[in-house]
Amino acid sequence: MTSLRPSRISPSVLTVGAVTFTVFAWASAFVSIRSASAAYSPGALALGRLIAGSGVLAVLLLIRRQGLPPRRAWRGILISGVVWFCGYTVALNWGERLVDAGTAALLVNTGPILMALLAARLLGEALPPRLLSGMAVSFVGAVVVGLSMSSGGGSASVLGVVLCLLAAVAYATGVVSQKPALSFGTPLQITAYSCMTGALACLPFAGQLATELPRAPISATLNMIYLGVVPTALAFITWTYALARTPAGKLGATTYAVPAIVVLLSWVLLGEVPGWLTLLGGALCLAGVAVSRYRPRTTTPSAPAAPAPTTPAPAGPDTGARTTGSPCARS
Secondary structure, three states: OOOOOOOOOOHHHHHHHHHHHHHHHHHHHHHHHHHHOOOOOHHHHHHHHHHHHHHHHHHHHHHHOOOOOOHHHHHHHHHHHHHHHHHHHHHHHHHOOOOOHHHHHHHHOOHHHHHHHHHHHHOOOOOOHHHHHHHHHHHHHHHHHHHHHHHHHOHHHHHHHHHHHHHHHHHHHHHHHHHHHOOOOOHHHHHHHHHHHHHHHOHHHHHHHHHHOOOOOHHHHHHHHHHHHHHHHHHHHHHHHHHOOOOHHHHHHHHHHHHHHHHHHHHHHHOOOOOHHHHHHHHHHHHHHHHHHOOOOOOOOOOOOOOOOOOOOOOOOOOOOOOOOOOOOOO
């Protein structure tokens, strides 16, 4: 008679769950920003979000007993905190006041191409022809989105497109600046102190936050707190968990699903659907990203048949091919 023991969840299931949570959390951020921006100005919303995220990350640092990162990690922390956590958040909040959530997500997802360009310039990484081809396709897509916004909403919508593209630049800059810092500190340390740095950089908006907080509806304030706790703090933890167990290139490709989820969520929750021309331009932006990150599979030539050994040969290692690449993360 066999005894029944409680079954443990397999690591593969946990990894899939972590990836799914991360993608949906990052997608929901675009919808929450769009909702909360009706009551909060861009800077005040960014500051409130980063304060909430910093609080959660500080608690996690205490739980994991991780102190200050090494001195050599601080340059990347400061740059990513100011440019990514502060600059990206403010630009995206402002941009989403002028364009719908789906359009913003489509434009921001040009970030991986910009990351590759910056990595080539600053980190000495290769600049393959497929990256230049992907850039051209994404540029055409951005132009199409801009033209669709111009025909439908005037100069304000064009400004929204520009702001979302600036957010993509800030996002790419932050990721590239964090990459060397991760060689000296843990992912939790780098994320937590980058978030705290971003909150400090947003302190000039403290007066706006203090003025708008008492007048804002509770739903907008809850959205602001949600942005800090879930997409900013928890989603980075699940992303790191999945990244440690999945090839980075394969995991980065999962973020291509974010714009589609954003369009679906904004349609269901906000009643917003981008126009067909905007969707076409966004599809071109994502196609350019896909082209720039495509890596053809290399086939290993089959070895000639060896004569049968007289003694059993030891089992060889697994030869399954794995792809690698730079991760695509966003706050």
